[in-house]
Amino acid sequence: MMGGMDAMVSEPDRAVSFAKGHGTGNDFVVLPDPDGALALTPEFVAAVCDRRFGVGGDGVLRVVRTAAHPEVAHRAAEAEWFMDYWNSDGSLAAMCGNGVRVYSRYLVESGLAEGPTVTVLTRAGVVVAEVGAEVAVSMPLPSVGGRGTADVGGVIFTGTAATCGNPNLVCPVADLDTLSLDAVPRLDTMQFPESANVEFVVLAKDDVPGADLHVAMRVIERGSGETLSCGSGACAVAAVALAGGLGTDPLTEGTVAIDVPGGRVTVSVSPDRCVLSGPAVLVATGEIDLASLRA
Numbered sequence: 001m002m003g004g005m006d007a008m009v010s011e012p013d014r015a016v017s018f019a020k021g022h023g024t025g026n027d028f029v030v031l032p033d034p035d036g037a038l039a040l041t042p043e044f045v046a047a048v049c050d051r052r053f054g055v056g057g058d059g060v061l062r063v064v065r066t067a068a069h070p071e072v073a074h075r076a077a078e079a080e081w082f083m084d085y086w087n088s089d090g091s092l093a094a095m096c097g098n099g100v101r102v103y104s105r106y107l108v109e110s111g112l113a114e115g116p117t118v119t120v121l122t123r124a125g126v127v128v129a130e131v132g133a134e135v136a137v138s139m140p141l142p143s144v145g146g147r148g149t150a151d152v153g154g155v156i157f158t159g160t161a162a163t164c165g166n167p168n169l170v171c172p173v174a175d176l177d178t179l180s181l182d183a184v185p186r187l188d189t190m191q192f193p194e195s196a197n198v199e200f201v202v203l204a205k206d207d208v209p210g211a212d213l214h215v216a217m218r219v220i221e222r223g224s225g226e227t228l229s230c231g232s233g234a235c236a237v238a239a240v241a242l243a244g245g246l247g248t249d250p251l252t253e254g255t256v257a258i259d260v261p262g263g264r265v266t267v268s269v270s271p272d273r274c275v276l277s278g279p280a281v282l283v284a285t286g287e288i289d290l291a292s293l294r295a
């Protein structure tokens, strides 16, 4: 009888194929599962994402046909592929902007989609990616909310709530380098019943050609801890920055260059569109040996 990690696949398979990719250092284990044969569990995802005992990653992207996933099969007419996204702690999230960019790169490089335009269903709705030297994706339109606070290891940060398919709190800070971001943020559970990603942001001193604003950010992601980049968080930051949340004159639309610890992404926001662009690459393929993976 199979149990634990073995329950992930049917006998006699003891291995699960994977690819590894990242978008500006936000890294993912990609699990190709077109026909929905894998029964992912939070424990399996956490074990795969473990950086010492597993493959290592900020999350898992299961590549599954929409028609083959019971949660979304009724939406198969909207997009052939569903991004089944999991955070590294095994929790599910509705949106992952860098994840969509890596997912789309994988679809095209593996031949599962022709490209360069790729339509993907996420738990936050359908998004469309353009896969080229970089990958640009049309994200859910960010919505800027009210003020809120985050307690990070006893230090209180104040910011502005913003959603982009998932909840965020965008906190302007004086300096990014001196922040200690090891603790899990404590947030107002009334304002953020499902917690949130917390972004820490400064205005950069120099201009970037083609951008209306240039900022730098770090992020503590819900379910993954501090990561080197967060695409949906970057969109939330752009929306808050354009609304004047960093002290600049409000703009109804514009382009924001956002430096993250893993590189730079660009977000263009207008009243009816939000596009996240940046590098997204695949760096490895391999097989996960289920018998050796820590349960």
Ligand SMILES: N[C@@H](CCC[C@H](N)C(=O)O)C(=O)O
Residues within 6 Å of the ligand: 026, 087, 092, 093, 094, 095, 096, 097, 098, 099, 166, 167, 197, 221, 222, 223, 224, 227, 229, 230, 231, 232, 233
């Ligand atoms: N890294 C992602 C966001 C992943 C989900 C997030 N941790 C959450 O729980 O909302 C991105 O690039 O958007």
